[in-house]
Amino acid sequence: MDQLNVFHYMHKDSVIHRMDCRIKLGCMVLLSVTASFASTWADFGILAGVFAAALLGSKLPVAALLRELRFFAFLILLVFLVHSFSVPGQPVQSVPLPGLTVEGVTSGLTFAGKLLLIIILCVVLAGTTPLSLLGKAVEWFLRPVPFIPEARVATMINLVFVLIPLIFSQAGEILNAQKARCVERRKNPVKRIIFLAFPLLFQTFKKADDLALAMEARCYSEKRTKAVFKATPVDWGILIFSAAVFLAVFFVT
Amino acid sequence: MIILETRHLTKIFPDGTEAVKDINLSFREGEFAVIAGANGSGKTVLVRHFNGLLMPTRGEVLLEGEPITKNLVRARTQVGIIFQDSDSQIVGQTVAEDVAFGPENLGLSPEEVAATVKETLESVGLSHLANRRPHLLSGGQKRRLAVAGVLAMKPRIIVFDEPFTGLDYPGVVQVLNQVLSLHRKGHTIIMVTHELEKVLAHADRLIVMHGGEVAEDGPPGEVLGRVGRYGVRQPYGNRPVETMTWIS
Numbered sequence: 081m082d083q084l085n086v087f088h089y090m091h092k093d094s095v096i097h098r099m100d101c102r103i104k105l106g107c108m109v110l111l112s113v114t115a116s117f118a119s120t121w122a123d124f125g126i127l128a129g130v131f132a133a134a135l136l137g138s139k140l141p142v143a144a145l146l147r148e149l150r151f152f153a154f155l156i157l158l159v160f161l162v163h164s165f166s167v168p169g170q171p172v173q174s175v176p177l178p179g180l181t182v183e184g185v186t187s188g189l190t191f192a193g194k195l196l197l198i199i200i201l202c203v204v205l206a207g208t209t210p211l212s213l214l215g216k217a218v219e220w221f222l223r224p225v226p227f228i229p230e231a232r233v234a235t236m237i238n239l240v241f242v243l244i245p246l247i248f249s250q251a252g253e254i255l256n257a258q259k260a261r262c263v264e265r266r267k268n269p270v271k272r273i274i275f276l277a278f279p280l281l282f283q284t285f286k287k288a289d290d291l292a293l294a295m296e297a298r299c300y301s302e303k304r305t306k307a308v309f310k311a312t313p314v315d316w317g318i319l320i321f322s323a324a325v326f327l328a329v330f331f332v333t
Numbered sequence: 334m335i336i337l338e339t340r341h342l343t344k345i346f347p348d349g350t351e352a353v354k355d356i357n358l359s360f361r362e363g364e365f366a367v368i369a370g371a372n373g374s375g376k377t378v379l380v381r382h383f384n385g386l387l388m389p390t391r392g393e394v395l396l397e398g399e400p401i402t403k404n405l406v407r408a409r410t411q412v413g414i415i416f417q418d419s420d421s422q423i424v425g426q427t428v429a430e431d432v433a434f435g436p437e438n439l440g441l442s443p444e445e446v447a448a449t450v451k452e453t454l455e456s457v458g459l460s461h462l463a464n465r466r467p468h469l470l471s472g473g474q475k476r477r478l479a480v481a482g483v484l485a486m487k488p489r490i491i492v493f494d495e496p497f498t499g500l501d502y503p504g505v506v507q508v509l510n511q512v513l514s515l516h517r518k519g520h521t522i523i524m525v526t527h528e529l530e531k532v533l534a535h536a537d538r539l540i541v542m543h544g545g546e547v548a549e550d551g552p553p554g555e556v557l558g559r560v561g562r563y564g565v566r567q568p569y570g571n572r573p574v575e576t577m578t579w580i581s
Contacts, residue, residue: 089426091464211426212433242424245468290421297386297416298424298435298482299409305437305446 087206092139096208099318100311101217107322108205114326115197123329124193130325131200140207152199156192163188211241216307231302243288250283251276336362336521337383337412337490341392344378352378354545355392360490365522365535367553370542371564376525377417379542380492383523384412410439413483417495419475420468428470428478429454429463435486449485457481457511473504480511490521497528505531505579513580530568533557533577541565553577 091097096104111130118124135142169183205214215234222230254276255263266272342356353375360366370376381387382394385405394401394408401408416422425431429450436446454460457477462470467478476496483491493512497505513535516522526532533539539556541549543563549556553574561567568577 088466091427210430212430238424238426241426246420249468287421290416290418291424293381293386294416294422295424295434297384297409297414298486299406299438300434301438301440303440305440305443308443 087202089210090140090207092208094137094139094208095314095318096134096138096204098312099208100309100315101209101213101307102220102309103311103315103319104205104209105214105217105221107319108201110319110322110326111201112198114329115194115201118194118197118329119190124197126325126328127197131197131204134204135200138204138208140204145203145207149199149203152196156195159195160188160192163191211238213307217309220307220309229302231304235300235302239291243284243291246287247280247284250287251280254279254283334362335359336397338395338398339379339382339392340395342379342382342389342394343391344375344382344387345390352545353382356547358540358547358550360521360523362489362521363516363519364537365516366524366538366540367529367533367536368523368525368540368542369527369529369560369563369565370548371527374542374563375545376542377494378545380414380494380523380525383490383492384408384414386414406439410486411488412490412492413486413488414492415476415479415483415494415496417498419472419479422479422482423467423475424482425467427464428459428467428481431467431478432481432485435482439486453481453485456484471504472500473507476500476504476508477511480508480515484515488520490523491515493522493524493526495526496524497526497531502579509535509578509580527565529557529560529565530577531579533568534575535578 099107111127114123115127118127135145164181164184164187165177165179167181167184167187169181172180172182172185215238218237219230219234222228222233258275263272263275266275338359339356342358343354344352346352356379368376368380378387382389383401385394385401385408388402396408396411401412423431424434432450432453433446436449441449450463451460454463457480459474459477459481462474467475470478480491496508496512500508509532512522512524512532516535524532524536529539533553536553539549539551539553539560540547541556541560541563548563549559557567557574558571
């Protein structure tokens with residue numbers, strides 16, 4: 081599972097890779113808000129076009145990423161099904177299933193579509209932006225906010241993403257070791273979760289401890305070198321375009 | 334010239350375990366020392382005192398005659414430690430980011446950080462992997478990345494804690510070549526290992542620890558015959574020390 085690389089940075093030479101990270105983050109926020117408010121087919125059409133262009137323009141391996149996205153298919157399907165059967169309205173005539181309504185299906189498609197768009201946006205952001213730079217952009221945005229230790233927040237964001245693949249890898253190893261001792265014969269799922277959780281927690285805390293020690297050995301400090309950001313006219317152009325998409329979805333369609 | 338020294342170094346953990354007891358050691362500049370000992374003999378605890386990651390219960394550590402407690406940042410830049418588990422040392426999402434971590438902590442300018450990263454990656458032969466995810470590197474490459482992360486701090490003393498653990502033959506050779514190259518460049522090398530047959534031919538000195546104390550300390554040829562008493566395997570029977578290397 082540590083090979084799950086859909087949310088990992090991939091080095092390429094593209095306009096989106098080269099963008100000023102602050103502006104990229106701003107565009108992402110704008111487009112996520114836009115996606116979360118999309119409600120008509122026209123909204124989805126515009127956003128799908130923009131996101132597809134971003135994905136292709138980023139030069140990320142689209143086919144491989146879409147294959148990785150199959151892990152989210154279950155979640156998207158679940159959202160669709162829950163909405164389809166829980167929203168009251170007119171029953172679907174052609175599919176006489178109890179609880180299934182036209183309004184529910186429409187709502188399910190809308191929410192599933194939003195979720196898919198936001199996932200694609202996150203893939204583009206994560207695939208084109210090194211995490212340290214993302215952390216530094218967050219730090220830059222937090223600098224004027226009082227009482228928030230922006231450097232610490234940036235480090236925490238960084239470390240979470242560094243530890244996630246390690247935790248997955250560790251979980252895989254523990255599971256394999258337990259399978260080798262026929263853990264599948266245990267029918268009680270709670271016990272199986274406990275068998276996995278305890279060693280995993282122990283190993284995770286140990287790894288976090290080791291990482292903290294290694295950081296201390298390399299003079300970790302919150303007074304670190306600050307990133308220097310430089311926005312180009314292309315970056316501003318992309319921000320203006322994102323704002324235009326936002327306005328189009330909100331006020332035009 | 335003595336570069337690093339411990340005086341009556343004792344460490345007692347809160348549970349009462351006396352991990353190291355009254356250690357008096359000194360290391361000359363440019364020396365290559367190997368510290369061996371059975372599991373739990375106190376090797377790792379000892380070296381973690383060298384740059385102030387652990388503080389002694391009694392005694393002190395001196396860097397060029399000055400107690401390290403006077404300036405911990407100096408101690409940590411001058412004494413680099415490469416830990417046993419490379420994965421746990423990786424802080425960056427790319428190889429270059431990871432190497433930049435130390436220089437950024439020292440507050441160097443972005444240009445200086447970039448130059449240091451470039452120079453360091455070139456010196457360990459990882460320039461072509463600068464944008465690669467560290468967790469996907471091979472064991473030997475990860476160990477070299479850990480070395481790069483420490484070298485970026487420009488240390489004079491480099492401590493390797495069990496550098497060969499979990500590495501295959503090419504990985505061991507890569508790491509060993511790296512260590513020897515650093516030694517040739519004038520770095521003082523302190524290596525904690527019980528795999529003497531891989532490295533002893535290159536060492537000036539062998540220190541054996543037993544029960545938290547220094548049991549033996551001297552030229553490898555003199556000490557080697559007695560290591561078996563302290564739970565360290567004497568490699569290849571009675572073969573000469575000069576044959577104890579994995580570099581042909």
